[in-house]
Amino acid sequence: MGHGDICDTRQMLDENHHLIQCILDYQSKGKTAECTQYQQILHRNLVYLATIADSNQNMQSLLPAPPTQSMTLGPGGLSQSGSAQGLHSQGSLSDAIGAGLPPSSLMQAQIGNGPNHVSLQQTAQSTLPTTSMSMSGSGHGSGPGYSHSGPASQSVPLQSQGAISNYVSRANINMQSNPVSMMHQQAASSHYSAAQGGSQHYQGQSMAMMGQSGQGGGVMGQRPMAPYRPSQQGSSQQYLGQEEYYGGEQYGHGQAASEPMSQQYYPDGHGDYAYQPASYTDQSYDRSFEDSTQHYYEGGNSQYSQQQTGYQQGTAQQQTYSQQQYPNQQSYPGQQQGYVDQQVKSLSSVLSRYQGFDGEDGGRKNCFGRNGAVLYIRVPVGTLVKEGNEVLADLSRPGDEFIAAVGGTGGKGNRFFLANDNRAPTTCTPGQPGQERVLFLELKTVAHAGLVGFPNAGKSSLLRAISNARPAVAAYPFTTLNPHVGIVHYEDHQQIAVADIPGIIRGAHQNRGLGLAFLRHIERCPFLLFLVDLSVPEPWTQLDDLKYELEQYDEGLSKRPYTVVANKIDLPQARARLPQLQARLGQEAIALSAATGENLEELLLRLKELHDHHVATELEHGRQPLRW
Numbered sequence: 001m002g003h004g005d006i007c008d009t010r011q012m013l014d015e016n017h018h019l020i021q022c023i024l025d026y027q028s029k030g031k032t033a034e035c036t037q038y039q040q041i042l043h044r045n046l047v048y049l050a051t052i053a054d055s056n057q058n059m060q061s062l063l064p065a066p067p068t069q070s071m072t073l074g075p076g077g078l079s080q081s082g083s084a085q086g087l088h089s090q091g092s093l094s095d096a097i098g099a100g101l102p103p104s105s106l107m108q109a110q111i112g113n114g115p116n117h118v119s120l121q122q123t124a125q126s127t128l129p130t131t132s133m134s135m136s137g138s139g140h141g142s143g144p145g146y147s148h149s150g151p152a153s154q155s156v157p158l159q160s161q162g163a164i165s166n167y168v169s170r171a172n173i174n175m176q177s178n179p180v181s182m183m184h185q186q187a188a189s190s191h192y193s194a195a196q197g198g199s200q201h202y203q204g205q206s207m208a209m210m211g212q213s214g215q216g217g218g219v220m221g222q223r224p225m226a227p228y229r230p231s232q233q234g235s236s237q238q239y240l241g242q243e244e245y246y247g248g249e250q251y252g253h254g255q256a257a258s259e260p261m262s263q264q265y266y267p268d269g270h271g272d273y274a275y276q277p278a279s280y281t282d283q284s285y286d287r288s289f290e291d292s293t294q295h296y297y298e299g300g301n302s303q304y305s306q307q308q309t310g311y312q313q314g315t316a317q318q319q320t321y322s323q324q325q326y327p328n329q330q331s332y333p334g335q336q337q338g339y340v341d342q343q344v345k346s347l348s349s350v351l352s353r354y355q356g357f358d359g360e361d362g363g364r365k366n367c368f369g370r371n372g373a374v375l376y377i378r379v380p381v382g383t384l385v386k387e388g389n390e391v392l393a394d395l396s397r398p399g400d401e402f403i404a405a406v407g408g409t410g411g412k413g414n415r416f417f418l419a420n421d422n423r424a425p426t427t428c429t430p431g432q433p434g435q436e437r438v439l440f441l442e443l444k445t446v447a448h449a450g451l452v453g454f455p456n457a458g459k460s461s462l463l464r465a466i467s468n469a470r471p472a473v474a475a476y477p478f479t480t481l482n483p484h485v486g487i488v489h490y491e492d493h494q495q496i497a498v499a500d501i502p503g504i505i506r507g508a509h510q511n512r513g514l515g516l517a518f519l520r521h522i523e524r525c526p527f528l529l530f531l532v533d534l535s536v537p538e539p540w541t542q543l544d545d546l547k548y549e550l551e552q553y554d555e556g557l558s559k560r561p562y563t564v565v566a567n568k569i570d571l572p573q574a575r576a577r578l579p580q581l582q583a584r585l586g587q588e589a590i591a592l593s594a595a596t597g598e599n600l601e602e603l604l605l606r607l608k609e610l611h612d613h614h615v616a617t618e619l620e621h622g623r624q625p626l627r628w
């Protein structure tokens, strides 16, 4: 560790001190949101300091106390702690997601939405790959006679059969309720169509609100169908202005500033692409650690009311009901195509706990209660759904969907107990509780090109220069903790997604510097851009180190098609190293400056070549190339 590092460290320690002051200040004012944000910045700094200390024991004396904010490193990466236990302990979740009810059960009236929880095991889901989790929470409304079930009940039957293979591809996690009210049905059907239009899914935060609701269609009906909002807006962890940060006045909370996936048009190749250095100023902080999180899902409670009167039409209606449900379900997969949810960039908008909607009680005159609405949880493309160590779903394409939890079956109404010797039964049975699950979400970024480099090499700066993505840029390592995806547009409408991967350091494959959490984002990038920082001595060693880390992490990863990019040639000492770098590497490196925009055209051209090569290779092997 050089003198400069120590200076950096001291500077960061000062920053931390300042952050702590801010946190205390906000704490005293009761501003918890700000508190959390600053705590996360502080935590990021501490992670960095810990890394430095790891490589130099002398630094230990400089290090502050460990962060208080809890963050655990889960099996696949970072996870939010406290989800599983805490969730279960709340114990007030009452919902049975109405998975498919056999026709007979539909006949029955249901009673009481008991908050009794039972954890249902669902092994059938484990093999299904999708992009979203659906929590279908609710039971079927019970009504002895006929049901009004609409789309909400579509996925139900499959679930009850354990054939949860219907995790059709859409980009949501949805939760369906069994017996829900008419309003629920409406909502559910809206969700369905939304799966194609992509306009009516619930944001994670709004879903949380719904999850807290009690049973009853009335509650559900009051809930607005939240229009789609980009996940960044839902995140409270975006920061504006580095200047503000350093100025110590106050921290901005700009949300748009760090929109990690945005677009900028370029002509096809050299030519006149527009470089926009002006955008450089609005730097932002992205401190979200929710790259992989644990989540708790529950189906809605099936709640059924006792049905005392009326048996007319019972059997015949049931039959209709079931017939409607199953065909509908089969049509489910067809809807996956239309729904593209690439606007969600991270898991930060996904809450740690969800509860599905309850179905409606059965009613008089053989009426079933309506099914609970489907609760959709939007996740970014590339989300893995795990239960324990088992991967249940890989939601790697826009529109993929996964059913996270299903509702319980409805109860039997009094009509079910009708017998020759009892023409007016008053008996009924309650609906079943919904499924409870603790799932672990892990994001593995999907993009065409992965920007791989040491911390501070200028990856984020480069992504800002070639796309409208706005990852944070700062003069110290580990500024980026979550990958950002930027889209490079060409004149022929070709779009190439480039991911800014957090910095990789030596020993990353052994998880130094959160290496494992970062390296996994490279896995799904078919080609790579190794970014070398020319401003440091012996820059050629960076490429070897990076390749070594990639190879140790995943054999063959470093052998993917790549190009070497040498950054910061605007600095004289950096430019002077260029010939030596080329000689040492034995291959061409694209020398450019992310800061001034010098020679970006060559990179864009090369990017296109790599992309075309990828498309050709995939087609040659009968595979579908990654499309953005």
Ligand SMILES: Nc1nc2c(ncn2[C@@H]2O[C@H](COP(=O)(O)OP(=O)(O)OP(=O)(O)O)[C@@H](O)[C@H]2O)c(=O)[nH]1
Pocket: 453, 454, 455, 456, 457, 458, 459, 460, 461, 462, 472, 473, 474, 475, 476, 477, 478, 479, 480, 481, 501, 502, 503, 504, 567, 568, 569, 570, 571, 592, 593, 594, 595, 596
């Ligand atoms: N002179 C010069 N400085 C640059 C250039 N590109 C980036 N920088 C500076 O290098 C520092 C690091 O830039 P970042 O873009 O944050 O680097 P990064 O690779 O994303 O860093 P991490 O997120 O920590 O991995 C910042 O101070 C940038 O202003 C360049 O082309 N020329």
Ligand SMILES: [Mg+2]
Pocket: 459, 460, 461, 471, 472, 473, 479, 480, 500, 502
């Ligand atoms: Mg960065």
